Amino acid sequence: MTATADPVTEIRSLIGVPQYEETGDFPVERGYIWTTLSSVENGNPLFWDEDIADALTAGFVAPPTMLSVWFRPHHWAPGRSAPHLPLQIHFDLKERLGLPEAVMSDNTITFHEPVRPGDVLTTRQILRSVSDEKTTKLGTGRFWVIDVEYTNQDDALVGVESYTGFGYRRAGASSGASA
């Protein structure tokens, strides 16, 4: 790699390479499960009734959509250096491609082995694709797809989040939630 290497070629060399592997700050725990269930008034007995949990899932499991909750860093922790941003690759791409704006157009979560209280999960980010330059109503830039894989302490895959982003330079007035 040289200082004059094409940034797109450099970035595309990282496609399929796991990056930013991190282990959660704490084991999966029922307190957050209850708080989340409470926040959406979810009375699914699978998460509240031990007999039903024993019968259907051999013990309590976490609501599948809580997958990313277990990786959001504490707001503060003693002596901590700055943690990686969630989806650090997204911000890397914006910076290295010189694209100041970005939106996330959609995301897909695929759920694999159930997550259980006590699990310690690990995540890694994997760039899947970077498009050629495109122009949309927002501006000119590139689409990219980033997967975030989650595994448990037994290295079993528990889920994958796949994000499609569009990094761009504005073409006049534009809108959209920046990410």
Place this chain on the structure above:
Amino acid sequence: MSAAPDPELILSQIAVGDRLPDLGYDVTATTVVLGALASRDWRPMHHDKDFAVERNGTRDIFLNTPNQAAWFERFLTDWTGPHGRLGRMTFRMLGSVFPGDTMVLSGVVDEVTVDATGCGWVGIDVTLSVDGDVKTTCDARVAVPVATDDNPWTRTGTRWQPS
């Protein structure tokens, strides 16, 4: 292990075009803040109205994406019962949901299949709307029992194909 309860819904009771019961909910500032903190999302646009208005250009704080996912999960499993097991969800965010909004989650079955391993799958097109404007869509794929003695949660390895 305890005896499993009977499923509330099995695949043969479901057809393409079926509508799930709507879920309506009056969103308050507490809904937004509780949802953000439950999902460990400390970003100020989900609890600080001044920040949301001045920095995000929105009219108020707004529901975060992970908590919306939790709302979609609740909507789907209210219908399937505890045997229902989420396989995949694809979200598209189109607009924000604010305190004072009444959000309505609606769903229509768009696919009913059994995969090669014998797992029953239902595809559901879910929308979250406010005053008829769609704010978020969610294409969901949920496993449900194919018989009263079936339990999708027992599937693992190659017998679980959520994609």
